[in-house]
Amino acid sequence: SQQGEEDPQALSIQEGENATMNCSYKTSINNLQWYRQNSGRGLVHLILIRSNEREKHSGRLRVTLDTSKKSSSLLITASRAADTASYFCATDGVAAGNKLTFGGGTRVLVKP
Amino acid sequence: GAVVSQHPSRVICKSGTSVKIECRSLDFQATTMFWYRQFPKQSLMLMATSNEGSKATYEQGVEKDKFLINHASLTLSTLTVTSAHPEDSSFYICSAAAGGAGEKLFFGSGTQLSVL
Numbered sequence: 001s002q003q004g005e006e007d008p009q010a011l012s013i014q015e016g017e018n019a020t021m022n023c024s025y026k027t028s029i030n031n032l033q034w035y036r037q038n039s040g041r042g043l044v045h046l047i048l049i050r051s052n053e054r055e056k057h058s059g060r061l062r063v064t065l066d067t068s069k070k071s072s073s074l075l076i077t078a079s080r081a082a083d084t085a086s087y088f089c090a091t092d093g094v095a096a097g098n099k100l101t102f103g104g105g106t107r108v109l110v111k112p
Numbered sequence: 113g114a115v116v117s118q119h120p121s122r123v124i125c126k127s128g129t130s131v132k133i134e135c136r137s138l139d140f141q142a143t144t145m146f147w148y149r150q151f152p153k154q155s156l157m158l159m160a161t162s163n164e165g166s167k168a169t170y171e172q173g174v175e176k177d178k179f180l181i182n183h184a185s186l187t188l189s190t191l192t193v194t195s196a197h198p199e200d201s202s203f204y205i206c207s208a209a210a211g212g213a214g215e216k217l218f219f220g221s222g223t224q225l226s227v228l
Contacts, residue, residue: 045218048215
């Protein structure tokens, strides 16, 4: 079964707005990662945040991690039409044998 | 960044035939590669972990005789779908880790398999 569950499943926003999506997981993790997937393509790594980190930034991306709540959020600021994609969180934990387990994903549509 | 090449990107085959998908790490050595299956609008489901020079480790419920994995070198892993049937139609993606366990993965561009 999937470790992570993402919320919302789908998100539609206007260009320039911020997009926020959340990921919750069930067991202790070492790292949490966010990936992006364009339709019919492979995944591209966005950010890795370790269990002892609380926030990380990369360009227009901001990721937070709350291990007490077993949740993470990905914020995309000033969204662009090119940000339209599916976004997945992936967790790595001892319970999963240190393999990455992917959440269900959030499909983001940014309208120009 | 590291590049993983996967091909073919799309294959259509008749029921009963076998299809081979290749996954290559182009600029790094990958002792471990992963194979996933993805249905439309769903997440990635790990099928197996491919280890260079040894047998692949399959996830529960994945038929190892159906999905043959070979990792003959540090830069190449192959997935062969044997005697394919329409229910095997799916998007298959490989990935490789340039670092240790739990580090970021580099993904191939995926293979859309359609079995008629």
